[in-house]
Amino acid sequence: MPPITVLLVDDEPLVRAGLRAVLEAQPDLEVVGEAADGAAVIPLVRQLRPDVVAMDVRMPLLDGIEATRAVLRTVPDPPKILVVTTFENDEYVYEALRAGADGFLLKRARPAEIVHAVRLVAEGESLLFPASVRQLAAEHGDGGGNTAARAVLERAQLTEREAEVLRLMTRGLSNAEIAGQLVVGTETVKSHVSAVLAKLGARDRTQAVITAYESGFVSPG
Numbered sequence: 001m002p003p004i005t006v007l008l009v010d011d012e013p014l015v016r017a018g019l020r021a022v023l024e025a026q027p028d029l030e031v032v033g034e035a036a037d038g039a040a041v042i043p044l045v046r047q048l049r050p051d052v053v054a055m056d057v058r059m060p061l062l063d064g065i066e067a068t069r070a071v072l073r074t075v076p077d078p079p080k081i082l083v084v085t086t087f088e089n090d091e092y093v094y095e096a097l098r099a100g101a102d103g104f105l106l107k108r109a110r111p112a113e114i115v116h117a118v119r120l121v122a123e124g125e126s127l128l129f130p131a132s133v134r135q136l137a138a139e140h141g142d143g144g145g146n147t148a149a150r151a152v153l154e155r156a157q158l159t160e161r162e163a164e165v166l167r168l169m170t171r172g173l174s175n176a177e178i179a180g181q182l183v184v185g186t187e188t189v190k191s192h193v194s195a196v197l198a199k200l201g202a203r204d205r206t207q208a209v210i211t212a213y214e215s216g217f218v219s220p221g
Helices: 013-024 038-048 064-074 091-099 111-123 130-140 147-156 160-170 175-182 186-200 205-214
Strands: 004-009 029-035 052-056 080-085 103-106
Touching: 004 013, 004 038, 004 111, 013 029, 013 111, 029 038, 029 111, 038 052, 038 064, 052 064, 052 111, 064 080, 064 091, 080 091, 080 111, 091 103, 091 130, 091 205, 103 111, 130 205, 147 186, 147 205, 160 175, 160 186, 160 205, 175 186, 186 205
Parallel strands: 004 029, 004 052, 052 080, 080 103
Antiparallel strands: none
């Protein structure tokens, strides 16, 4: 099985060096490139086709939010994006998630947490740090008052089972864990998750969960 390839984007060389050392110690992870600013991301993504971009949320020329938007807008079959941050309750992190990032990672995270985050985001079958995403939604979301998110949810017309799956997704459960809760097969859950994402127009489960919080479908409290 080919390794998960990662592009590192951070304006601090020491941060990039630390992440590279942690990731390349794993046989299933490979760092394929580095950049010091978000402005360099698109050409590198086109050239290197990484599976995951680990990207600093705050950079001098183009920050992680705008770089995320640019990648998702212009690159076909874009990579997963993991924003790297100093503070987990940073409004920049929430905006990056709203822009399409798949998760976030703290710069002070332990090596095992860094490796786990990259693998989890690459697989896309569970929500990374669900409690932290819930806290971010509580602090920086609209408390269920986002009219655009409510309109998306209303148009989606989720079935009762799809709504149940979305609630379990907001708790961070994996497909296998959801299958256990609902006493159905994993393939059935995958079909339900795919239907939820398609109906919500969500790129991945992180975006679906943010819509669930911002629409008031579930409460972040």
